[in-house]
Amino acid sequence: MAFLDDTLEVTSRQHGKVTVIDIKGDVTTFADAKISEAYTTATEAGAQQLVLNFHHSNYINSAGIAILIRIVTSCGRNGQKLAMSGLNEHFQKIFRMVGLSQYADIYETEEQAVAALSS
Amino acid sequence: MAFLDDTLEVTSRQHGKVTVIDIKGDVTTFADAKISEAYTTATEAGAQQLVLNFHHSNYINSAGIAILIRIVTSCGRNGQKLAMSGLNEHFQKIFRMVGLSQYADIYETEEQAVAALSS
Amino acid sequence: MRRFWSPKRTQPAEQPIELRLPSTLGYEKVAMDTVATVAARMGFRPDQIAGLRTAVSEAVTNAIEHGNSGIRNAEVHVVITVAGNALTVRVRDQHYRRFNRGYGYDRPDLERALQGEDVGMGMWLIRQFVDEVEWTGVPGQGNEVRMVLRCQ
């Protein structure tokens, strides 16, 4: 069933010292393996600044938020800086409501997030 | 039930000699009274060139097409020129399939339709 | 650029999605919207989805106007099945009345329509926009339109 399949694409790339992890699609419980692996790979490569860049993520549920909370925790432990970008208004609001925005700055665009982490 | 209510707005205005009838919303059986009245009023006022201008009409069903066929028939009887504009690709295709486009030229924009009828 | 994968999930059994609607004109829009969002998530092209919207709208409108006409508190039952790349939509009504206009094989006769004759075009429109369509009726029960659209 196509619409139940994994409709999430996670890729990562470097932007100077900043690692940008692009997250395209549904952020639900099924996103765990991909997002965690992308984070672990970046960390093993020595990433100190990370941006989670959401594109067209029209669907993030509480299980997806729980994944992001675990990334925040790991970043804290590993002394990494974390920012998020590309969230639509609704999810920016939810991230603020939940308090996630205290642990990872939220920017409209990837460029703003990269600039902030680079400075 | 709000979404069952009459969500169609029909208004009419003059553009030089051309009467533009704006049709915004669902073109279904419930559109009959409004569209027919707008046509009759324009005709009684002596309109010779008419544009049916569809905006945001994401829903036209076979009952709506039947209404438009009756307008085409009346225009033929009354010696009026008729054009249509603002239809999305899907409905342009349907109007061509049904053969309606042989009786009323179909233009992308209102401006094109008005220009064609004015010339 | 590095790409990350999740382990493939097992496919669930092909249980359908079922929608029951009041037999009232206007509610065909709910069927049309629901099928369209399922089709969009399956990856159908926008023009296929637009066609499917028309097909579902005409089928549900027929169920309301013909199949269920005169039945109080009737409902329209829409069964949506996703199997691989195929989307099947069944529209069922509660009455049985024989289909009487040739199941939409012929292009509606616009000349006659322009003379004021009432030419049906719902079934014909459905036929234009789906890959497969079948009308069946069970005397005393109801009619069913089964439409199939395939992705790619």
Add this chain to the structure above:
Amino acid sequence: MRRFWSPKRTQPAEQPIELRLPSTLGYEKVAMDTVATVAARMGFRPDQIAGLRTAVSEAVTNAIEHGNSGIRNAEVHVVITVAGNALTVRVRDQHYRRFNRGYGYDRPDLERALQGEDVGMGMWLIRQFVDEVEWTGVPGQGNEVRMVLRCQ
């Protein structure tokens, strides 16, 4: 500019729209989409619709993961009622298990979550985005979440 009117139609009885979904994660998206399209046609604001999507998604996910967990071929039943400016969505599952986390009155404790604790936030999220919510359960039958959102 001249404006034209059609005679007002009589309002149909408030028969609900019913949706039955396989109890499989992923299908909550169908519920979310269907409710969102009904809400859009009712004229709700985009931010209200976005909130409703989250509320419905969390309610259906809970039905799948908690209410129906361990039941083979279970289904989730979503009943959508439109009455005036109010949209009511009921999400029902088939099992009965007492709700055990305070019905989402408290903001999820992010500090504890950051310590690795599993803090639920579904019910709390639902509460943020609807005007009214009620959780009820019938022993031996199932749980129901009833959510109401009002237009304007």
